[in-house]
Amino acid sequence: MYSEKVMDHFTNPRNMGELENPSGVGTVGNAKCGDIMRIYLDIDENHVIQDCKFKTFGCGAAVATSSMATELVKGKTIEEALTVTNKAVMEALDGLPPVKVHCSLLAEEAIHAALWDYAKKN
Amino acid sequence: MYSEKVMDHFTNPRNMGELENPSGVGTVGNAKCGDIMRIYLDIDENHVIQDCKFKTFGCGAAVATSSMATELVKGKTIEEALTVTNKAVMEALDGLPPVKVHCSLLAEEAIHAALWDYAKKN
Ligand code: FES
Numbered sequence: 001m002y003s004e005k006v007m008d009h010f011t012n013p014r015n016m017g018e019l020e021n022p023s024g025v026g027t028v029g030n031a032k033c034g035d036i037m038r039i040y041l042d043i044d045e046n047h048v049i050q051d052c053k054f055k056t057f058g059c060g061a062a063v064a065t066s067s068m069a070t071e072l073v074k075g076k077t078i079e080e081a082l083t084v085t086n087k088a089v090m091e092a093l094d095g096l097p098p099v100k101v102h103c104s105l106l107a108e109e110a111i112h113a114a115l116w117d118y119a120k121k122n
Numbered sequence: 123m124y125s126e127k128v129m130d131h132f133t134n135p136r137n138m139g140e141l142e143n144p145s146g147v148g149t150v151g152n153a154k155c156g157d158i159m160r161i162y163l164d165i166d167e168n169h170v171i172q173d174c175k176f177k178t179f180g181c182g183a184a185v186a187t188s189s190m191a192t193e194l195v196k197g198k199t200i201e202e203a204l205t206v207t208n209k210a211v212m213e214a215l216d217g218l219p220p221v222k223v224h225c226s227l228l229a230e231e232a233i234h235a236a237l238w239d240y241a242k243k244n
Pocket of ligand 1: 030035058060061102108181
């Protein structure tokens with residue numbers, strides 16, 4: 001049912017946790033399942049994402065997509081990070097079953113919310 | 123949204139993992155969200171559950187209810203364990219939001235499946 005990459009990022013998630021003094025924080029909820037996701041971004045003066053962490057109450061698919069999404073946006077500029085869609089994250093994970101696509105949206109929405117939080121502060 | 127006990131059992135789950143040579147294993151899936159749950163039971167010759175572990179791909183509510191459910195069935199006889207309903211588990215956790223009630227069913231169903239697996243083998 002789940003690809004090897006999904007199981008790898010679920011059982012060994014990258015960038016799970018919090019950042020102290022983040023440049024931006026985004027928290028989003030998923031009405032479909034009631035789950036929540038929070039993303040912390042550390043952005044330097046050149047608008048490059050230096051670090052990125054996530055916390056979630058969501059399922060394994062939410063954990064795996066967030067883990068992959070944080071890997072994909074790290075080192076990218078804000079403009080580049082905005083182009084990392086949940087479709088790109090799912091492709092990097094070799095796909096997700098249709099019932100789990102909504103879980104992959106949590107990471108994308110939380111990253112956008114964190115970038116928006118940063119933009120408002122700067 | 124979530125009680126302190128839910129957050130405690132989510133962030134510090136009890137009995138997460140696998141058992142080698144379990145007396146019974148139950149694996150169930152949730153059609154609503156596509157999540158899976160597996161429970162391992164170690165049952166002695168007096169039909170007492172000596173140990174119990176769980177693995178899940180489910181959300182925080184699934185993790186918290188499984189953690190609490192494994193605590194509740196440990197040390198119980200098979201007959202007693204069958205009376206541990208998901209309602210009892212939710213009460214022990216000080217409740218769950220309505221959208222998450224279906225997640226709490228995973229643990230109950232997996233424990234029943236593991237007891238059934240044990241019964242078939244013995
Ligand atoms: S079911 Fe809620 S995030 Fe996957």
